Amino acid sequence: xxxxxxxxxxxxxxxxxxxxxxxxxxxxxxxxxxxxxxxxxxxxxxxxxxxxxxxxxxxxxxxxxxxxxxxxxxxxxxxxxxxxxxxxxxxxxxxxxxxxxxxxxxxxxxxxxxxxxxxxxxxxxxxxxxxxxxxxxxxxxxxxxxxxxxxxxxxxxxxxxxxxxxxxxxxxxxxxxxxxxxxxxxxxxxxxxxxxxxxxxxxxxxxxxxxxxxxxxxxxxxxxxxxxxxxxxxxxxxxxxxxxxxxxxxxxxxxxxxxxxxxxxxxxxxxxxxxxxxxxxxxxxxxxxxxxxxxxxxxxxxxxxxxxxxxxxxxxxxxxxxxxxxxxxxxxxxxxxxxxxxxxxxxxxxxxxxxxxxxxxxxxxxxxxxxxxxxxxxxxxxxxxxxxxxxxxxxxxxxxxxxxxxxxxxxxxxxxxxxxxxxxxxxxxxxxxxxxxxxxxxxxxxxxxxxxxxxxxxxxxxxxxxxxxxxxxxxxxxxxxxxxxxxxxxxxxxxxxxxxxxxxxxxxxxxxxxxxxxxxxxxxxxxxxxxxxxxxxxxxxxxxxxxxxxxxxxxxxxxxxxxxxxxxxxxxxxxxxxxxxxxxxxxxxxxxxxxxxxxxxxxxxxxxxxxxxxxxxxxxxxxxxxxxxxxxxxxxxxxxxxxxxxxxxxxxxxxxxxxxxxxxxxxxxxxxxxxxxxxxxxxxxxxxxxxxxxxxxxx
Amino acid sequence: xxxxxxxxxxxxxxxxxxxxxxxxxxxxxxxxxxxxxxxxxxxxxxxxxxxxxxxxxxxxxxxxxxxxxxxxxxxxxxxxxxxxxxxxxxxxxxxxxxxxxxxxxxxxxxxxxxxxxxxxxxxxxxxxxxxxxxxxxxxxxxxxxxxxxxxxxxxxxxxxxxxxxxxxxxxxxxxxxxxxxxxxxxxxxxxxxxxxxxxxxxxxxxxxxxxxxxxxxxxxxxxxxxxxxxxxxxxxxxxxxxxxxxxxxxxxxxxxxxxxxxxxxxxxxxxxxxxxxxxxxxxxxxxxxxxxxxxx
Numbered sequence: 001x002x003x004x005x006x007x008x009x010x011x012x013x014x015x016x017x018x019x020x021x022x023x024x025x026x027x028x029x030x031x032x033x034x035x036x037x038x039x040x041x042x043x044x045x046x047x048x049x050x051x052x053x054x055x056x057x058x059x060x061x062x063x064x065x066x067x068x069x070x071x072x073x074x075x076x077x078x079x080x081x082x083x084x085x086x087x088x089x090x091x092x093x094x095x096x097x098x099x100x101x102x103x104x105x106x107x108x109x110x111x112x113x114x115x116x117x118x119x120x121x122x123x124x125x126x127x128x129x130x131x132x133x134x135x136x137x138x139x140x141x142x143x144x145x146x147x148x149x150x151x152x153x154x155x156x157x158x159x160x161x162x163x164x165x166x167x168x169x170x171x172x173x174x175x176x177x178x179x180x181x182x183x184x185x186x187x188x189x190x191x192x193x194x195x196x197x198x199x200x201x202x203x204x205x206x207x208x209x210x211x212x213x214x215x216x217x218x219x220x221x222x223x224x225x226x227x228x229x230x231x232x233x234x235x236x237x238x239x240x241x242x243x244x245x246x247x248x249x250x251x252x253x254x255x256x257x258x259x260x261x262x263x264x265x266x267x268x269x270x271x272x273x274x275x276x277x278x279x280x281x282x283x284x285x286x287x288x289x290x291x292x293x294x295x296x297x298x299x300x301x302x303x304x305x306x307x308x309x310x311x312x313x314x315x316x317x318x319x320x321x322x323x324x325x326x327x328x329x330x331x332x333x334x335x336x337x338x339x340x341x342x343x344x345x346x347x348x349x350x351x352x353x354x355x356x357x358x359x360x361x362x363x364x365x366x367x368x369x370x371x372x373x374x375x376x377x378x379x380x381x382x383x384x385x386x387x388x389x390x391x392x393x394x395x396x397x398x399x400x401x402x403x404x405x406x407x408x409x410x411x412x413x414x415x416x417x418x419x420x421x422x423x424x425x426x427x428x429x430x431x432x433x434x435x436x437x438x439x440x441x442x443x444x445x446x447x448x449x450x451x452x453x454x455x456x457x458x459x460x461x462x463x464x465x466x467x468x469x470x471x472x473x474x475x476x477x478x479x480x481x482x483x484x485x486x487x488x489x490x491x492x493x494x495x496x497x498x499x500x501x502x503x504x505x506x507x508x509x510x511x512x513x514x515x516x517x518x519x520x521x522x523x524x525x526x527x528x529x530x531x532x533x534x535x536x537x538x539x540x541x542x543x544x545x546x547x548x549x550x551x552x553x554x555x556x557x558x559x560x561x562x563x564x565x566x567x568x569x570x571x572x573x574x575x576x577x578x579x580x581x582x583x584x585x586x587x588x589x590x591x592x593x594x595x596x597x598x599x600x601x602x603x604x605x606x607x608x609x610x611x612x613x614x615x616x617x618x619x620x621x622x623x624x625x626x627x628x629x630x631x632x633x634x635x636x637x638x639x640x641x642x643x644x645x646x647x648x649x650x651x652x653x654x655x656x657x658x659x660x661x662x663x664x665x666x667x668x669x670x671x672x673x674x675x676x677x678x679x680x681x682x683x684x685x686x687x688x689x690x691x692x693x694x695x696x697x698x699x
Numbered sequence: 700x701x702x703x704x705x706x707x708x709x710x711x712x713x714x715x716x717x718x719x720x721x722x723x724x725x726x727x728x729x730x731x732x733x734x735x736x737x738x739x740x741x742x743x744x745x746x747x748x749x750x751x752x753x754x755x756x757x758x759x760x761x762x763x764x765x766x767x768x769x770x771x772x773x774x775x776x777x778x779x780x781x782x783x784x785x786x787x788x789x790x791x792x793x794x795x796x797x798x799x800x801x802x803x804x805x806x807x808x809x810x811x812x813x814x815x816x817x818x819x820x821x822x823x824x825x826x827x828x829x830x831x832x833x834x835x836x837x838x839x840x841x842x843x844x845x846x847x848x849x850x851x852x853x854x855x856x857x858x859x860x861x862x863x864x865x866x867x868x869x870x871x872x873x874x875x876x877x878x879x880x881x882x883x884x885x886x887x888x889x890x891x892x893x894x895x896x897x898x899x900x901x902x903x904x905x906x907x908x909x910x911x912x913x914x915x916x917x918x919x920x921x922x923x924x925x926x927x928x929x930x931x932x933x934x935x936x937x938x939x940x941x942x943x944x945x946x947x948x949x950x951x952x953x954x955x956x957x958x959x960x961x962x963x964x965x966x967x968x969x970x971x972x973x974x975x976x977x978x979x980x981x982x983x984x985x986x987x988x989x990x991x992x993x994x995x
Contacts, residue, residue: 031772031793032722032808174731302986366982437976465972468908468925519896519924 056441056461056473057150058512058526058562062143064168069606069616071645071660073181073189073692075135075143079163081604082145083562083578084526086597086622089671089684093244093275094127099147099160100528101558101582101596102506110481110504112150112158115165116263118296118315119157123354123384124416126157126484129290129321133246133269138179138191139206141168147562148528149479149508152443152459155425156482159506167263169254170195170202176699183692185245186213198255206252214244214273217685223280224331226678235333235345237282242685243273259301267292270324279329279346280679286327291320304363312361322351326390329401336400342393346401349390350415357381370433374443375426382421384485389414399493399547416497419489421482422450437465447480451488455480455503469516476509483550487536493547495538502552506532520568525561532556556593558584577603586629594628595672597638608649616645631675636683639669647694658694663687710740711945712759712767714774715791717747725934726770726791732938733768737946746773752780759785766948768941778803786948790941793889794837804944804958806937809838809889810917810930811961812845816852818928818967819884822979823913828855828883830874832867834892835860840959841888867893868902875906887916887926900924911977919968923992927977928969931990936964968992 060082072078076087076095088096088103096103097111113120113128122129143165150158173195181189189210196203224236251266270289277283300311329346336342360378389409393401429443444458459477466472480503490497508530515523535554541547560582567575580600584593601621609615623638642665647658663669666689673680713733715726734741742762744755755777759767769778770791778787789805819826829849833842842858849856859874861867870893874885885907887894894900904925907914916926940963968990974981985991 032718032725032791174727307982372982433975433981436978439975465976468904471972516924519900 056439056463057475058147058473058510058524060145060147062145064141064172067137067140067143068647068658069614069645070604070618071616071643071647071658071662071692072137073183073187073660073694075137075140075165077662078137078143079145080620081602081618082147083564083602084147084560084580084582084600085145085161086600088595089275089686091276091280091673091680091684092278093242093273093684094129094133096127097160097163098596100530100560100580101584101593102160102530102532102556103593103595110157110159112154112156112162113165114154114162115265115294116167116296117164117313118294118317118358119356120165120292120294120317121157122319122321122352123356123382123419123421123485124321124352125486126481129319133248133272135165136189136191136208136210136248136250138208139167139193139250139252141166141172147526148475148510149457149459149477149506151447151455151457151479152445152477153427153429155423155445155447155457156480156503159479159481159504167252167254168193168195168204168206169256170197170204173204177696178699179694179696181210181692181694184690185215185687187211187692189248200257202256204252204254206250206254208248208250211247211271212245214242214246215687215690216241216244217688218242219276219282219680219682219685221681222276222282223679224282224334227330227334227336231335233333233335235331235335237284237331240282240284242276242282243284243286244275246270246272259299261298261300262296264295265293267294274327276673276680276684277329278327278348280673281328281330281334283328283331285325287324288327289320289322289324291318293318307367308363308365310361310363312359314360315356315358317354317356319354319356320352323349323390340400340402342401342403344392347390347392347406349388351386351388351390352384352416353386354382354384356383372431374429374431377427378425380421380423380425382423384416384419387414387416387418389416395493397493414491416485416489416491419485420450421485424448439463449482451499452482452501452503455505471514473512473514474510475512476507478505478507480505481536483536487550490550496547496549498550501536501550502534504532504534504536504552506530522566524564526564527559527561529559530557553588555587556584557587558582558593572608574606575604576606577601589629591629592626594626594631594675596625597622598624598626612649614647614649616647618643625672627672627677628675631677633677633681636670636672637668639667641665641667641669655695655697658692660692660694661689662692663689665689709949710742710762710764711737711942712742712744712762712764713770714744714746714755714767714777715770716773717745718771725932728934729770729790729938729941732935732940733942733945734938735935736939736942741942746777752777756782766945768945775803786945788941788945790937804960806941806944806960806962807841808932808937808962809841810965811848811963812841813848813851814930814963814965815886815915815917816845816848816854818930819913819915820852820854822928822974822984823881823884823977825881826854826884826913828857829886830857830859830878830883831886831888832859832861832870832874832893833888833890834862836862837890837892838888841961844961861893863892864895864898867895868899871899871903875903875910875912878910878912880911884913884915887914887918887921889917894918908976913977919990922968922970922990925970925973927973927979928967928984928988930962930965931968932962933964933966937962940964966990 067078079085080087084100086098088098090096099111102110146162150162154162173193176194178192191208193206218239218241220239222238225238228234228236247270249268253264255262268291272288274283274286294317296315298313302309304310326347326349329348332345334342334345358380362376364374366372391409392406394404394413396402425447427445431441433439441461446456448454457478461475464472482503483501488497488499488501510528512526517523533555534552535556536550536552537554538548539551539553562580564578586593604618607615619642621640625636627633641663643662644664645660648656669686670683673683713730742764766786768788768790769775775789787803789803793808846856859870861870914926916929919929919931922929966989967987969984969988970992971981972993974984
């Protein structure tokens with residue numbers, strides 16, 4: 001057949017050859033663009049269908065190319081660009097993700113962070129903890145952010161949203177590539193990655209080593225300043241710089257063979273500075289060390305039987321947190337009462353070890369007409385198994401520290417005892433194409449915890465393909481946040497644990513419109529409303545001055561919208577942006593819940609300046625952040641930052657370079673300190689202008 | 700090397716351009732496929748905008764390479780300057796100007812019509828007619844192949860020529876008016892004259908949605924916009940095929956026929972929203988697809 005066609009062609013060639021040279025010179029790229037459309041190729045480049053189980057929802061996908069265009073060197077910089085999301089900080093400068101105004105204040109477990117589908121958090125506070133600093137981005141294939149309640153599929157903490165970071169597989173990084181980074185605040189890093197075959201296995205390995213001294217913005221008054229005024233001491237280290245430095249080592253291994261996929265990660269953060277201090281007093285000496293090990297094994301058979309696809313995943317994580325140098329909870333010379341004087345300051349050196357084992361299995365059945373049913377079960381065994389509490393103080397019944405010898409108080413007054421949580425869960429989801437252009441997805445998940453009881457979380461989504469260029473969605477769901485161990489079992493009179501806590505709950509209704517206005521212009525509009533109940537926060541004990549305890553004592557409601565647009569103005573220029581609005585009210589006081597911005601505006605332009613050169617600029621405007629109830633300070637100032645990135649795009653065999661300026665106009669960026677604001681009255685200062693240079697090379 | 704080893708087999712060379720992403724990754728994968736097929740005996744030569752003919756020619760002599768694979772238009776242009784005794788396989792292009800075709804084997808990146816029609820019949824078994832509008836200056840060769848492929852599958856191919864946009868638009872309007880659901884399909888080829896992103900695509904997509912008509916494309920970007928399916932290059936497999944054609948120059952006997960061949964090593968992209976709108980079995984379609992739109 002082939003020969004015959006060839007002969008026909010050869011004969012035809014003798015006649016008028018039909019090819020004509022195009023009217024103007026067609027470059028390689030113009031022609032290839034017809035076949036290798038950028039999105040398609042990038043999807044190819046980001047590997048196989050990493051389709052996390054999903055119900056229709058409001059999703060933002062950020063690709064490796066987007067990350068490079070932004071000049072981002074850290075996961076937090078990338079997440080700030082997601083509509084409806086704002087990355088804030090705790091006093092220890094640990095990131096706090098605020099989605100749609102749904103926020104914690106002290107801890108941040110209202111967003112579920114996953115790496116390749118495996119939860120990445122520490123049980124103690126429910127956040128990323130000490131190893132949360134700096135997640136390198138060179139090995140990220142894509143990030144999916146699902147806004148809205150996700151507990152119907154993901155269970156606990158998929159409260160405001162779910163962030164899934166998907167790392168590159170061997171297919172995404174063929175060959176060997178190395179790179180380096182240098183920048184402001186004594187930042188440097190080197191990385192290497194290799195993807196290839198080892199026998200019949202597809203193997204990818206990554207290595208990332210780096211360090212930064214961190215920005216040293218000045219805090220001019222801290223909690224000790226207030227105590228100095230009260231007790232006539234002069235111990236405060238404010239005005240003084242915050243400590244945001246750390247050293248990082250990240251190793252990754254990804255192997256796949258047939259239906260199997262194995263991943264292992266090691267993450268170490270050492271010499272980690274503690275921001276403005278764990279106790280709201282500047283701490284120049286405290287250094288945290290954290291180690292995180294994660295391993296997962298997945299098996300998936302898309303054609304297990306006729307109309308059945310099945311799979312299972314087993315994952316194990318291990319976390320160690322300890323202090324390389326004791327934390328200075330208050331500086332030398334501080335005083336807490338007439339009798340409580342600390343010439344060396346308040347020293348604390350807690351340590352913890354956690355292990356988390358998760359087993360799950362799922363099956364998907366498409367035998368029913370127009371329906372896709374998915375069912376899953378799982379068992380998690382989460383164990384905070386070793387804790388030590390080295391202090392030079394003991395808290396009395398009023399919560400006031402009294403000086404003692406520096407030793408391990410684990411048996412006398414531990415900060416927390418080892419605790420174990422087991423949970424079993426079951427979820428079902430049915431996607432039903434009940435009429436042409438209409439799909440109804442209904443699902444629910446039931447979780448039974450060994451410590452906080454059972455919870456059922458349903459979700460409904462209705463999708464209507466209105467027209468060839470318009471899709472409408474209506475969604476309703478419930479989600480929950482399981483209390484963190486510190487809230488259940490923490491031993492600290494100032495914020496005592498309460499083992500009877502129940503999960504926080506949220507109900508959210510969303511409406512979304514996706515409109516392909518023109519071939520090159522996409523517009524999305526999302527609206528939402530939510531109600532949160534049983535919000536956990538500290539409530540003062542009845543006897544005044546005897547400290548506080550965590551209670552399910554709050555309620556909050558809010559509403560808002562996100563308007564997003566992407567305009568591919570030409571093959572050389574792409575403009576995207578969004579505006580997000582939210583307003584959340586604390587029901588007990590009827591006042592604004594605080595912290596999260598009411599208005600958030602973001603814009604980005606990606607411009608292919610010339611062959612092989614790309615220039616990206618982004619603007620981020622965070623505005624109208626009210627104070628939380630009980631906080632009488634004036635409203636925190638709005639801020640606007642500009643970032644600019646210039647990079648080469650030649651593809652390796654040459655080098656690739658990138659130069660990035662963040663906060664180009666040196667805006668004074670601050671994140672709010674906790675209410676009532678008496679501890680750090682002038683809020684938490686963030687990084688000034690910074691420059692980062694990167695180079696990479698494929699061998 | 701030990702004396703007992705057989706004499707080293709000849710290798711091939713690949714001339715590839717200094718090109719930006721995302722094409723560079725695609726070309727890298729092709730070169731990796733070539734190395735797999737040629738068991739590593741591939742000499743990589745990067746050519747910039749003004750390559751040194753002498754340097755490259757002497758490099759080829761040094762490596763005892765008698766056939767080169769070129770990727771991209773620049774490579775093709777340079778190949779024309781090489782010694783006539785060196786065989787050339789052209790890859791990484793879609794079309795080739797007439798003057799340059801005579802001496803080369805061309806492996807075009809445009810999907811093979813036979814594969815497109817096979818997919819069409821799998822998804823829509825009742826499909827009997829395929830309509831297409833094309834510029835004969837770009838795609839007459841492809842349409843000859845397509846007619847034969849369609850006939851072999853019991854499909855009637857109705858191909859309309861258009862050398863300018865106005866004629867193309869007029870053809871499209873008539874075609875869409877004449878199409879019947881379930882029986883007919885519209886094929887959008889890789890054709891810069893007739894498939895215009897601003898003037899043709901929006902009109903076509905809007906009309907076919909309202910009337911539940913099937914549109915498939917040779918361009919995966921159209922699938923993102925609503926075409927039912929497309930095929931795109933499996934870059935590594937394309938590389939293997941290129942190496943295979945190249946190595947056949949060394950085989951004893953007649954030199955291989957020089958011709959233009961469409962893409963056979965392809966992967967499937969589908970749009971499930973469109974499939975749902977047409978009432979098709981999405982699950983069956985999805986198992987074969989490598990790229991599924993919309994992305995969520």
